Amino acid sequence: MKDMELIxxxxxxxxxxxxxxxxxxxxxxxxxxxxxxxxxxDSLSRYxxxxxxxxxxxxPEAFCESVTGRLERQILLEDTSGYHHxxxxxHLIIRRMMTAAAIIVLMAVLSVIVFDIFVPxxxxxxxxxxxxxxxxxxxxxxxxxxxxVKPAEEAVVAVVPQEILSVxxxxxxxxxxxxxxxxxxxxxxALMNTGLFDKTVEIDRKTGSVKYVLSCxxxxxxxxxGELSFIWPKCTGAKLQIGTEQAGQxxxxxxxxxxxxxxxxxxxxxxxxxxxxxDIAVINNAAATDVLATxxxxxxxxxxxxxxxxxVLTSPEKTPQSISDISGGKANLTIMVIxx
Amino acid sequence: MxxxxxxxxxxxxxxxIDEAALVAQARAGNMASVEKLILKYQDRVYNTxxxxxxxxxxxxxxxxxxxxxAIQGLKDFKGQSSFYTWLFRIAVNLTFNFCxxxxxxxxxxxxxxxxxxxxxxxxxxxxxxxIEEPSELASKKEVQGLxxxxxxxxxxxxxxxxxxxxxxxxxxxxxxxxxxxxxxxVKSRIAxxxxxxxxxxEAVIQ
Numbered sequence: 001m002k003d004m005e006l007i008x009x010x011x012x013x014x015x016x017x018x019x020x021x022x023x024x025x026x027x028x029x030x031x032x033x034x035x036x037x038x039x040x041x042d043s044l045s046r047y048x049x050x051x052x053x054x055x056x057x058x059x060p061e062a063f064c065e066s067v068t069g070r071l072e073r074q075i076l077l078e079d080t081s082g083y084h085h086x087x088x089x090x091h092l093i094i095r096r097m098m099t100a101a102a103i104i105v106l107m108a109v110l111s112v113i114v115f116d117i118f119v120p121x122x123x124x125x126x127x128x129x130x131x132x133x134x135x136x137x138x139x140x141x142x143x144x145x146x147x148x149v150k151p152a153e154e155a156v157v158a159v160v161p162q163e164i165l166s167v168x169x170x171x172x173x174x175x176x177x178x179x180x181x182x183x184x185x186x187x188x189x190a191l192m193n194t195g196l197f198d199k200t201v202e203i204d205r206k207t208g209s210v211k212y213v214l215s216c217x218x219x220x221x222x223x224x225x226g227e228l229s230f231i232w233p234k235c236t237g238a239k240l241q242i243g244t245e246q247a248g249q250x251x252x253x254x255x256x257x258x259x260x261x262x263x264x265x266x267x268x269x270x271x272x273x274x275x276x277x278x279d280i281a282v283i284n285n286a287a288a289t290d291v292l293a294t295x296x297x298x299x300x301x302x303x304x305x306x307x308x309x310x311x312v313l314t315s316p317e318k319t320p321q322s323i324s325d326i327s328g329g330k331a332n333l334t335i336m337v338i339x340x
Numbered sequence: 341m342x343x344x345x346x347x348x349x350x351x352x353x354x355x356x357i358d359e360a361a362l363v364a365q366a367r368a369g370n371m372a373s374v375e376k377l378i379l380k381y382q383d384r385v386y387n388t389x390x391x392x393x394x395x396x397x398x399x400x401x402x403x404x405x406x407x408x409x410a411i412q413g414l415k416d417f418k419g420q421s422s423f424y425t426w427l428f429r430i431a432v433n434l435t436f437n438f439c440x441x442x443x444x445x446x447x448x449x450x451x452x453x454x455x456x457x458x459x460x461x462x463x464x465x466x467x468x469x470x471i472e473e474p475s476e477l478a479s480k481k482e483v484q485g486l487x488x489x490x491x492x493x494x495x496x497x498x499x500x501x502x503x504x505x506x507x508x509x510x511x512x513x514x515x516x517x518x519x520x521x522x523x524x525x526v527k528s529r530i531a532x533x534x535x536x537x538x539x540x541x542e543a544v545i546q
Contacts, residue, residue: 016512018527047534047538048506048534051502059383060386060396063378063382064379067408068378070404074412
């Protein structure tokens with residue numbers, strides 16, 4: 001059986017011309033001498049002729065155009081798909097980056113808000129200083145009067161008179177009178193005339209005394225004292241107390257006249273005001289002695305006390321007065337009208 | 341363009357076209373060279389596929405696929421074998437894959453395909469040996485159909501070998517190269533395939 005299969009293989013190769021010359025001659029001899037092999041060879045030859053005579057089928061029309069069309073389409077698609085792919089990748093990366101940036105910004109904002117709400121200010125400042133690598137200023141545990149004062153060179157830049165004038169005046173004017181009702185009425189009228197009645201912080205009326213507490217501008221105070229000059233003749237005594245730097249400490253000017261009170265309040269600076277008040281107080285005290293009183297009685301100069309030769313005006317620190325000079329600054333005035 | 345090339349090929353007749361130059365030009369993207377390659381091999385590729393798969397529409401589609409893949413894969417073509425065997429390897433492999441996916445069991449009897457007269461003539465030719473030349477017989481559509489149907493009954497591997505040898509007239513070496521197998525295997529498969537085909541045909545005409 002195996003021999004027959006081998007012979008058939010040889011016959012097929014012989015028919016197809018795939019044997020070398022030696023083998024081909026052997027197969028030829030076998031065919032000539034063996035009828036069975038000859039029949040097989042003959043059958044194989046006929047079969048081969050039949051198969052070879054099968055006519056080829058015609059290729060479908062426009063086959064080549066179809067193939068080239070498909071090729072061109074695929075080339076275009078490849079280019080397009082590459083383009084879309086790249087564009088898509090780029091778009092995706094940008095979208096992801098933008099999303100990440102938005103999340104980071106949002107987280108930062110939320111962190112700042114939470115930090116601001118929950119962390120105490122001192123810790124916050126410390127954290128910020130550490131984060132910005134800033135040296136923290138040493139904490140001042142004692143008072144340094146000149147620590148924050150700028151150097152003189154820097155202060156030269158703007159010296160404005162109004163700043164000096166802005167030192168507030170704290171004054172208490174005590175008027176002793178035999179006709180308190182009339183005096184009180186006149187004080188009220190003076191307040192109305194100067195428009196300070198509405199600015200009166202407190203009016204305390206007690207039996208035998210009335211107390212007015214005012215908070216106004218310096219110019220308004222000067223105007224008020226000008227108005228109050230009409231009250232002085234009705235008073236048996238007048239005392240002006242000027243507040244000093246130390247709270248509760250006053251310079252007291254006894255027997256002060258309306259003109260003196262006006263001049264003191266017109267003083268340009270705190271120092272000048274205090275100095276003037278002290279001077280007038282000394283003068284008034286001296287004038288209050290019996291000798292002088294007798295002298296004044298003989299001279300028939302009335303009950304007004306000595307008016308000094310305007311010590312204020314002799315001061316070298318005096319500056320020319322102007323409206324602007326007296327228009328600035330704050331004043332707190334307490335007027336006490338006491339029945340005699 | 342295609343018609344012009346077809347005319348040129350007809351005029352050229354047996355004049356061999358430099359295949360290597362055509363392949364190089366086609367690889368460079370020259371569509372005219374691509375068309376020349378297609379026109380040169382379209383008949384053989386289509387007929388080989390048709391004989392293996394047995395359906396004209398499928399054969400046309402598969403042949404187109406084979407050409408498209410071959411042209412697109414030219415950049416991978418190293419020239420170790422001829423373009424012809426490389427193209428046929430692609431075509432046969434595609435057809436094998438198609439046949440595996442679309443394997444249908446045909447219960448149709450081959451005897452229904454032919455009439456008695458054709459059967460008698462075929463029997464005379466193969467067994468009684470009264471007819472020397474089968475050209476008249478083979479020109480009959482019925483006989484051609486019968487041969488194709490008999491081929492379909494073969495194992496695909498045997499069918500491919502028989503088709504490449506007896507219809508495509510490839511040498512054993514070319515067949516071995518195309519199907520990527522040893523020459524010994526080609527010889528044995530050709531012998532077994534032809535024997536099986538003869539038996540199938542003889543069973544029809546008995």
